Amino acid sequence: MGSIIRVNNVAKVYRKDNFDIPVLHNLSLEVEEGEFMALMGPSGSGKTTLLNLIAGIDRPTTGEIIIAGIDIATLSESALAKWRADNIGFVFQFYNLIPVLTAFENVELPLLLSPLSKGERKIHVETALKLVGLEDRMYHYPKQLSGGQEQRVAIARAIVTDPLIIVADEPTGDLDRNSAEEVLLLLDRLNREFNKTILMVTHDPYAAGKAKISRHLEKGDLV
Amino acid sequence: MKIFKLVFKNTLRHKLRTFLTIIGIAIAVIAFGLLRTVVTAWYAGVDASAANRLITRQAISFIFPLPYYYKERISQVPGIEIVTYANWFQGVYKDKNQFFTRMAVDAETFFDVYPEFKLPKEALDAFKKERRGCIVGRDIAKQYGFKVGDIIPIEGDIYPGNWEFIVKGIYTPRDKTTDGTQMLIHWDYLNEKMEQDWPGRANEVGWYISKIKDPAMAGGISKQIDNLFANSSAETKTEDERSFQQSFMASVSAIITAMNLISFVIIGIIMLVLGNTMIMSARERTREYAVMKTLGFSAKHLTSLIMGESFIISCIGSGIGIALLFPIVSGFEMLIPKGYFPIFRIEPITVVFAVMAAIIIGIIASLFPLHKALRTTIVEGFRHVG
Ligand SMILES: Nc1ncnc2c1ncn2[C@@H]1O[C@H](COP(=O)(O)OP(=O)(O)O)[C@@H](O)[C@H]1O
Ligand SMILES: [Mg+2]
Numbered sequence: 001m002g003s004i005i006r007v008n009n010v011a012k013v014y015r016k017d018n019f020d021i022p023v024l025h026n027l028s029l030e031v032e033e034g035e036f037m038a039l040m041g042p043s044g045s046g047k048t049t050l051l052n053l054i055a056g057i058d059r060p061t062t063g064e065i066i067i068a069g070i071d072i073a074t075l076s077e078s079a080l081a082k083w084r085a086d087n088i089g090f091v092f093q094f095y096n097l098i099p100v101l102t103a104f105e106n107v108e109l110p111l112l113l114s115p116l117s118k119g120e121r122k123i124h125v126e127t128a129l130k131l132v133g134l135e136d137r138m139y140h141y142p143k144q145l146s147g148g149q150e151q152r153v154a155i156a157r158a159i160v161t162d163p164l165i166i167v168a169d170e171p172t173g174d175l176d177r178n179s180a181e182e183v184l185l186l187l188d189r190l191n192r193e194f195n196k197t198i199l200m201v202t203h204d205p206y207a208a209g210k211a212k213i214s215r216h217l218e219k220g221d222l223v
Numbered sequence: 224m225k226i227f228k229l230v231f232k233n234t235l236r237h238k239l240r241t242f243l244t245i246i247g248i249a250i251a252v253i254a255f256g257l258l259r260t261v262v263t264a265w266y267a268g269v270d271a272s273a274a275n276r277l278i279t280r281q282a283i284s285f286i287f288p289l290p291y292y293y294k295e296r297i298s299q300v301p302g303i304e305i306v307t308y309a310n311w312f313q314g315v316y317k318d319k320n321q322f323f324t325r326m327a328v329d330a331e332t333f334f335d336v337y338p339e340f341k342l343p344k345e346a347l348d349a350f351k352k353e354r355r356g357c358i359v360g361r362d363i364a365k366q367y368g369f370k371v372g373d374i375i376p377i378e379g380d381i382y383p384g385n386w387e388f389i390v391k392g393i394y395t396p397r398d399k400t401t402d403g404t405q406m407l408i409h410w411d412y413l414n415e416k417m418e419q420d421w422p423g424r425a426n427e428v429g430w431y432i433s434k435i436k437d438p439a440m441a442g443g444i445s446k447q448i449d450n451l452f453a454n455s456s457a458e459t460k461t462e463d464e465r466s467f468q469q470s471f472m473a474s475v476s477a478i479i480t481a482m483n484l485i486s487f488v489i490i491g492i493i494m495l496v497l498g499n500t501m502i503m504s505a506r507e508r509t510r511e512y513a514v515m516k517t518l519g520f521s522a523k524h525l526t527s528l529i530m531g532e533s534f535i536i537s538c539i540g541s542g543i544g545i546a547l548l549f550p551i552v553s554g555f556e557m558l559i560p561k562g563y564f565p566i567f568r569i570e571p572i573t574v575v576f577a578v579m580a581a582i583i584i585g586i587i588a589s590l591f592p593l594h595k596a597l598r599t600t601i602v603e604g605f606r607h608v609g
Contacts, residue, residue: 052602057517096514
């Protein structure tokens with residue numbers, strides 16, 4: 001198995017009000033296919049920034065990011081959007097579900113961009129919700145769910161398109177111990193049973209312990 | 224449109240806010256429609272005026288009469304086909320609120336000069352034969368149930384006395400701009416009565432109407448007519464019917480101009496109301512738009528999402544407004560004296576305007592929030608605190 005993610009000499013500088021804020025300095029990182037990697041580090045060290053670059057929702061200032069052989073920094077905005085839809089599943093700290101959509105509809109959302117029929121979408125959505133153990137909450141709205149349940153819906157949304165890579169930014173950061181445990185077990189299962197490559201940002205050593213490997217970021221450098 | 228469901232659900236997200244916005248748009252559309260209807264009603268007289276008719280009136284004021292013998296002299300001006308004349312008779316039918324135009328006209332010539340008052344030949348002949356006869360417009364005939372043979376009692380004011388007229392015919396307005404609410408009596412009959420009772424007021428004409436061959440000659444012919452009577456005790460002022468109508472309502476023209484303007488200002492206000500709602504909604508959803516972009520939704524999708532919502536609200540509001548406009552205009556018509564505006568109705572163009580405005584407003588109100596949603600990068604969207 002080769003490296004599915006190759007980050008080569010990537011630097012990221014944010015510009016804000018004519019100030020340059022350098023966040024990542026010539027950072028390189030490789031992740032094997034089927035890996036479950038935890039990215040740790042103090043707040044403000046650039047973990048989210050790195051994750052965003054790898055997930056193709058932000059662009060590096062210099063350097064290249066090659067995912068499964070594609071240098072995503074060279075893709076056009078619309079090509080990148082399509083690439084994300086096909087390859088990446090996202091899990092955020094604050095779940096980011098659409099409040100007016102039911103669990104089912106939230107999970108269905110990314111499939112609306114696919115050519116799947118309504119019936120096919122239903123099968124996929126139900127499978128994903130079953131996998132996260134929420135088949136009995138399909139028609140609940142986010143505000144009718146607990147934080148842990150919301151995050152599991154978000155995980156179902158991330159996997160429903162069967163992406164190559166799942167990125168999770170502090171997925172347990174807003175959850176109590178038990179809910180966090182459920183989410184981590186789920187990620188672990190996705191990694192083991194479905195061989196998903198997972199990149200998880202966390203500053204919780206317990207959560208990081210569930211990953212196969214952890215890397216540390218300090219002030220924009222991997223240590 | 225798979226995301227239509229989301230557009231719809233977004234619309235209902237803040238039910239009260241959406242409801243208030245819709246009501247605001249509906250009220251504005253009603254105000255717009257009502258103002259436009261009043262403005263068109265005012266201009267209907269002008270629109271209905273023919274370019275080939277000249278009106279000659281007393282130079283100082285419309286209220287002073289002209290001598291009857293002017294008719295012969297005016298007839299001799301080259302370019303004039305027929306001359307007819309009329310007096311404002313008015314009087315009171317039942318009570319002062321039954322306000323429809325009552326004029327004394329020359330039965331021989333009036334309907335030749337006003338072909339838009341369509342009257343069957345038999346009715347015209349019957350009218351000519353009966354000195355106390357009258358012709359009424361279809362609209363008042365319907366409203367008051369006047370039938371041929373009925374007697375209409377009028378209490379005179381300008382021409383005192385208790386008058387009675389026998390309906391000899393009902394004219395049909397040629398089209399929607401033609402006034403269907405007039406009552407026409409014999410000038411000859413009126414004049415006879417004046418000779419008997421008020422000899423000083425006999426042989427007086429309110430105004431002359433000349434039908435000319437070529438509207439392009441209106442200016443020259445008007446001048447020639449007025450020159451005939453220059454330096455006499457009753458000088459004249461002749462102008463084409465349109466100018467006459469306009470000067471007749473000159474006193475209200477400032478108000479009409481203001482109403483005209485306000486009706487369009489209202490459209491601007493609707494735009495602000497909806498724009499404000501859309502901006503608030505879009506700001507609250509900054510994160511959601513970032514999520515959707517992350518999932519691969521494109522600018523096209525966000526455009527349908529935001530514009531679609533704006534559009535739905537605008538269309539529902541306008542739809543309700545237009546639906547309510549019709550009963551409200553009818554109600555308004557009942558409040559104003561009968562016949563005050565001969566033609567008071569919602570012009571199709573007003574509805575077309577309102578619908579077009581709704582569409583354009585729906586689009587414009589969403590432009591700013593849309594621009595903002597598209598310009599915000601995903602990363603900025605997620606960092607947005609709101
Ligand atoms: N869009 C941005 N504009 C300006 N500065 C940013 C932006 N995103 C992140 N930063 C800054 O970059 C640094 C790293 O941020 P981040 O990657 O979010 O760190 P972490 O996730 O490790 O807490 C912080 O100092 C943060 O303020
Ligand atoms: Mg972070």
